[in-house]
Amino acid sequence: MKTLKYSRQRESIKTCLMARHDHPTADALYTSIREEFPNISLGTVYRNLNLLVELGEIQKLTCGDGADHFDADTSPHYHFVCRNCGHVYDLPMDPMDSINQLAQKHAEGQVESHTIYFYGTCNDCLGNN
Amino acid sequence: MKTLKYSRQRESIKTCLMARHDHPTADALYTSIREEFPNISLGTVYRNLNLLVELGEIQKLTCGDGADHFDADTSPHYHFVCRNCGHVYDLPMDPMDSINQLAQKHAEGQVESHTIYFYGTCNDCLGNN
DNA sequence: TTATTTAATAGTAACAATTACTACTACAAT
DNA sequence: ATTGTAGTAGTAATTGTTACTATTAAATAA
Numbered sequence: 001m002k003t004l005k006y007s008r009q010r011e012s013i014k015t016c017l018m019a020r021h022d023h024p025t026a027d028a029l030y031t032s033i034r035e036e037f038p039n040i041s042l043g044t045v046y047r048n049l050n051l052l053v054e055l056g057e058i059q060k061l062t063c064g065d066g067a068d069h070f071d072a073d074t075s076p077h078y079h080f081v082c083r084n085c086g087h088v089y090d091l092p093m094d095p096m097d098s099i100n101q102l103a104q105k106h107a108e109g110q111v112e113s114h115t116i117y118f119y120g121t122c123n124d125c126l127g128n129n
Numbered sequence: 130m131k132t133l134k135y136s137r138q139r140e141s142i143k144t145c146l147m148a149r150h151d152h153p154t155a156d157a158l159y160t161s162i163r164e165e166f167p168n169i170s171l172g173t174v175y176r177n178l179n180l181l182v183e184l185g186e187i188q189k190l191t192c193g194d195g196a197d198h199f200d201a202d203t204s205p206h207y208h209f210v211c212r213n214c215g216h217v218y219d220l221p222m223d224p225m226d227s228i229n230q231l232a233q234k235h236a237e238g239q240v241e242s243h244t245i246y247f248y249g250t251c252n253d254c255l256g257n258n
Numbered sequence: 259t260t261a262t263t264t265a266a267t268a269g270t271a272a273c274a275a276t277t278a279c280t281a282c283t284a285c286a287a288t
Numbered sequence: 289a290t291t292g293t294a295g296t297a298g299t300a301a302t303t304g305t306t307a308c309t310a311t312t313a314a315a316t317a318a
Contacts, residue, residue, distance in 0.1 A: 005285060005294045027275080041297045046276065048295095062193035064244075066305090067275065080236045093235045099225070100247065106222045107209045109251035115193075116245045118229065122238035134265045134314055156304080170268045175305060177266095195276090196304060 009033075009040055010048045017058060018072040023079070023088040025067040063088060063117050078115075082122035091118065138162075138169055139177045146187060147201040152208070152217040154196040192217060192246050211251035220247065 016033050017024070024032070030045045049070055052058045061069040063081045069088055076095040081088050096116075104111045145162050146153070153161070159174045178199055181187040190198040192210045198217055200208075205224040210217050225245075233240045 002294075003286095007285090007295055009296075025275090039297070041299090043277075043298080044296060050277095062191060064191035078232065080232065080238065080240065082238060083241075089237050091232055091235050093232060096228070099245075103207065103209065103220055103222060103247045106220050107247065107249070108218050109209060109211060109253075110249045110255060111209065111247050112212075112249040114245055114247045116228070116243055118232045118236065118240050118243045120236070120239045120241040124238075126239060131265075132315085136266055136314080138267070154304090168268070170270090172269080172306075173267060179306095 007048075009037060009044050010051070012036055012040075013045060013048045014052060014057065014072070017070055021090065023061055023069040023071050023090075025069055027067065029070065061088065078118065080118045080120065080122070082125055083119050084121050084125040087122055087124070089122065136177075138166060138173050139180070141165055141169075142174060142177045143181060143186065143201070146199055150219065152190055152198040152200050152219075154198055156196065158199065190217065191244075207245045207247065209247045209249065209251070211254055212248050213250050213254040216251055216253070218251065 012033055013029065016036075017029060020032075026046050026049055027042070029049070030040070030042050033040055033045065049058070049060075053060050053070075056074060057072075059071050059074050061071055061079060063069060063079065065081075065086050071090075073090070078091040078093060078095070079088050080091050100111050100114060103114065141162055142158065145158060145165075149161075155175050155178055156171070158178070159169070159171050162169055162174065178187065178189075182189050182199075185203060186201075188200050188203050190200055190208060192198060192208065194210075194215050200219075202219070207220040207222060207224070208217050209220050229240050229243060232243065
């Protein structure tokens with residue numbers, strides 16, 4: 001079995017992700033971490049992000065804009081994606097666990113979880129701010 | 130303004146997509162279309178799939194497995210994705226339009242639509258079949 | 259029908275996001 | 289200290305997708 005070994009880079013990746021709430025892509029995170037670790041490798045960022053996802057310490061968001069985004073908040077919650085600027089916002093609404101049962105009635109298999117992405121235009125892009 | 134011109138390739142792409150219900154990727158569709166058009170180009174498949182999406186004649190599914198999938202059924206409906214084999218199944222359940230209003234209460238912008246993907250293990254992978 | 263215009267194509271190159279590889283480094287358990 | 293192994297930087301390779309270019313073919317007009 002492989003024992004996990006401490007690394008400053010991984011710590012920094014997680015700390016940095018926890019500090020921001022804009023659900024950055026691997027590349028965006030890479031850019032901000034380079035301020036602290038000027039010669040960190042993009043591969044290191046990807047590898048550790050995936051490792052942290054496997055450990056259940058962060059979660060990956062695939063909202064359909066090409067690149068995956070990452071979120072340090074692992075509690076089940078939904079996201080609102082602006083079709084105009086691509087910004088991803090947390091949606092502080094209760095998770096609807098009941099819809100799994102709803103889906104289960106029609107599914108050809110065992111339903112375990114679900115993801116929801118809401119799409120629209122954010123206040124910034126609407127000029128309401 | 131650009132007028133749309135008929136092409137056998139596009140027709141075949143749409144016909145082929147309508148004939149199957151396994152939500153193929155562009156590459157999978159490319160493979161089956163090559164039986165009829167042995168020298169069709171993968172770029173042609175991508176270009177026409179995206180064009181058909183823009184025209185609203187098909188829809189694109191981004192279920193998080195890397196490649197986009199395509200669905201000739203444009204009516205709003207949800208999908209069940211097997212985490213084991215990657216298969217994508219239609220979920221014949223009513224669309225829950227009301228959850229847009231729910232999300233709207235907490236969203237920092239104008240909510241227009243949503244997507245839901247249910248994840249789990251399909252009957253084939255469970256051995257229930 | 260032929261000629262003309264222009265969208266669509268095949269083939270290939272380019273691209274972006276991500277992963278794999280390799281030699282080297284650093285942690286940690288003898 | 290030595291040694292085993294996880295982690296790293298740097299780079300190459302892969303994958304999914306889009307862009308480019310010369311050519312083909314569909315629609316329109318003569």
